[in-house]
Amino acid sequence: MNDAMSIPHLIMNASGVVQAVMLLLLIGSLLSWVVIFQRSFVMRRARKAHREFEDRFWSGVDLNELYRETPAEQDTLGTEHIFRAGFREFNRLLPKTRSPQAILDGVQRSMRVAWSREEDRLNLHLVFLATVASSSPYIGLFGTVWGIMGSFQSLSMAQQATLATVAPWIAEALIATAMGLFAAIPAVIFYNRLSAESSRLLGKYEDFAEEFHSILHRNLQGRGETTEG
Amino acid sequence: MARQHRRVGYGLPTLLAIALHLGILVVSVIRFPSSDTEPPSQSVVQATLVSAETATDQAQRADEPPASAKEDESSEDEATRRAEEEEARRQQEAEEQRQREAEAERQRQAEQERAEALEAARAAAEEAERRAEEARAQAERREQQEAERERQAEEEARRQREAEEQRQREAEAERQRQAEEEARRQREAEEQRQREAEAERQRQAEEEARRQQEAEEQRQREAEAERQRQAEEEARRQREAEEQRQREQAAQRAAEAAQNSLDRAIAGEAEAAANAEQAQEAANGFINLVRQAVEQAWVIPPNVGDNANALVAIRLGPSGEVFSASIARSSGNSAFDRAAIQAVESAAPFSELRELPASVQRDYREFNLNFRPGDIR
Numbered sequence: 122m123n124d125a126m127s128i129p130h131l132i133m134n135a136s137g138v139v140q141a142v143m144l145l146l147l148i149g150s151l152l153s154w155v156v157i158f159q160r161s162f163v164m165r166r167a168r169k170a171h172r173e174f175e176d177r178f179w180s181g182v183d184l185n186e187l188y189r190e191t192p193a194e195q196d197t198l199g200t201e202h203i204f205r206a207g208f209r210e211f212n213r214l215l216p217k218t219r220s221p222q223a224i225l226d227g228v229q230r231s232m233r234v235a236w237s238r239e240e241d242r243l244n245l246h247l248v249f250l251a252t253v254a255s256s257s258p259y260i261g262l263f264g265t266v267w268g269i270m271g272s273f274q275s276l277s278m279a280q281q282a283t284l285a286t287v288a289p290w291i292a293e294a295l296i297a298t299a300m301g302l303f304a305a306i307p308a309v310i311f312y313n314r315l316s317a318e319s320s321r322l323l324g325k326y327e328d329f330a331e332e333f334h335s336i337l338h339r340n341l342q343g344r345g346e347t348t349e350g
Numbered sequence: 351m352a353r354q355h356r357r358v359g360y361g362l363p364t365l366l367a368i369a370l371h372l373g374i375l376v377v378s379v380i381r382f383p384s385s386d387t388e389p390p391s392q393s394v395v396q397a398t399l400v401s402a403e404t405a406t407d408q409a410q411r412a413d414e415p416p417a418s419a420k421e422d423e424s425s426e427d428e429a430t431r432r433a434e435e436e437e438a439r440r441q442q443e444a445e446e447q448r449q450r451e452a453e454a455e456r457q458r459q460a461e462q463e464r465a466e467a468l469e470a471a472r473a474a475a476e477e478a479e480r481r482a483e484e485a486r487a488q489a490e491r492r493e494q495q496e497a498e499r500e501r502q503a504e505e506e507a508r509r510q511r512e513a514e515e516q517r518q519r520e521a522e523a524e525r526q527r528q529a530e531e532e533a534r535r536q537r538e539a540e541e542q543r544q545r546e547a548e549a550e551r552q553r554q555a556e557e558e559a560r561r562q563q564e565a566e567e568q569r570q571r572e573a574e575a576e577r578q579r580q581a582e583e584e585a586r587r588q589r590e591a592e593e594q595r596q597r598e599q600a601a602q603r604a605a606e607a608a609q610n611s612l613d614r615a616i617a618g619e620a621e622a623a624a625n626a627e628q629a630q631e632a633a634n635g636f637i638n639l640v641r642q643a644v645e646q647a648w649v650i651p652p653n654v655g656d657n658a659n660a661l662v663a664i665r666l667g668p669s670g671e672v673f674s675a676s677i678a679r680s681s682g683n684s685a686f687d688r689a690a691i692q693a694v695e696s697a698a699p700f701s702e703l704r705e706l707p708a709s710v711q712r713d714y715r716e717f718n719l720n721f722r723p724g725d726i727r
Contacts (some may be wrong), residue, residue: 158363
């Protein structure tokens with residue numbers, strides 16, 4: 122490769138606007154990869170935690186005992202959080218009202234709130250990935266257009282218009298598009314992957330909430346029969 | 351329950367992202383078209399998926415007996431459901447295992463195919479390269495042959511030209527030598543004839559004189575002795591005078607002859623000198639003509655300094671056509687040099703060369719013209 126046409130040389134010699142575009146794209150790419158790694162770890166942990174908690178929950182342990190074992194409200198995540206919110210509401214409402222319907226409504230509302238928080242937590246920063254994915258090709262294209270404009274301006278000033286006078290300009294302009302695509306492609310792929318994973322996890326949480334609700338319902342039903350009978 | 355720290359910080363992801371970008375940068379600097387970022391992260395995710403599943407399954411199996419033992423409320427339908435679920439999960443697990451195996455098999459096959467394809471592509475590329483190499487070598491060889499042929503033809507032409515010139519020179523010399531020889535022979539013959547005629551005349555005169563003298567003597571002898579003596583004396587005096595006169599005459603004639611030959615030689619020399627002068631004049635006229643013609647055909651390019659100065663070496667053929675015009679000393683301005691050569695070529699057939707005397711034609715077959723803006727020398 123020619124030294125004058127090597128990638129670092131071209132980037133160093135690019136015009137100010139194109140260099141700014143490249144810097145912006147580099148920062149976007151870095152941040153999107155930070156988000157990708159961070160979200161991947163979060164999803165992995167959440168999946169693992171959900172599986173562990175579900176196993177423990179369905180292992181037939183006493184719910185009160187399970188509630189005592191789980192840590193305080195702020196530290197809990199995922200299914201544990203939903204279970205905790207629902208069970209606490211259940212325990213709080215149980216002495217106050219006789220109506221099973223009111224208790225179940227309260228429990229359901231409380232669990233919906235917890236589920237909404239979980240959704241918010243899982244989808245955090247995914248919007249940034251979507252932004253990078255959709256905007257960085259346009260930013261790169263802008264840099265390319267600007268660079269090619271500069272190349273034509275220099276062409277108009279040159280005495281002899283050869284390919285050698287415009288080639289470096291066009292090459293450096295095209296680097297901007299390449300960087301835009303380089304930032305956008307992983308962002309698109311991981312945005313789709315991570316959002317699919319997040320919605321799957323949220324679906325599992327919802328299933329758990331329904332199951333827990335049905336357990337509590339059954340429990341109330343039994344308790345109502347015993348009190349009536 | 352295992353207490354792991356729940357919150358995922360941003361430090362490790364940042365480090366990973368920076369490391370990834372640095373790696374890509376290094377790879378792109380070392381070799382440009384290879385930026386494949388996806389495989390490493392995907393492989394990380396897959397690896398965790400598999401390991402987590404197996405760990406959970408083991409934990410679940412370990413937790414199985416106490417689960418059935420400690421069941422207290424709402425037992426039966428829950429148990430059946432759990433059993434069903436268990437069954438389903440096991441089936442799913444087996445299914446997944448099968449799928450994984452099939453996947454691995456497919457991957458292996460794909461890998462093998464890809465390797466084969468790669469191999470084939472590489473072989474094809476090598477083949478193509480080899481063929482291109484061969485073609486290039488052949489083209490080179492052909493070019494070399496071409497150049498060789500051209501060079502030989504040029505050599506041949508040069509040799510022929512030289513031989514031609516040599517022949518002409520020789521013929522010229524021969525002609526000159528013959529003419530000289532002829533002239534010398536003629537001069538010699540003339541001299542010989544003159545000498546012979548002179549001798550003949552002298553001999554005749556002597557004879558005449560002797561006869562006269564004899565007759566005189568006879569007459570005198572027949573006449574008186576005195577008169578004889580007188581006559582004799584007279585005759586002797588006469589004879590002496592005659593002899594003197596004749597000697598003088600002969601000397602004069604010889605001197606005359608010598609004078610004649612000298613005159614002739616002087617005249618020949620003068621003629622030769624006149625010839626040379628005429629040739630010189632004609633040659634000067636020829637050079638002037640060439641200079642005028644070239645000057646008329648010369649277009650001086652713009653942006654040429656006044657001190658630009660190009661020397662063009664010109665070689666003419668026998669009939670005045672230009673064999674070659676080349677820059678002997680460049681002016682430093684290539685446009686100026688080109689214009690000078692073009693001027694010579696467009697003024698080209700200098701047919702005045704044929705009107706020159708043959709002796710000087712040779713000298714004006716090669717000459718240099720000095721171009722500078724303003725005049726040609």
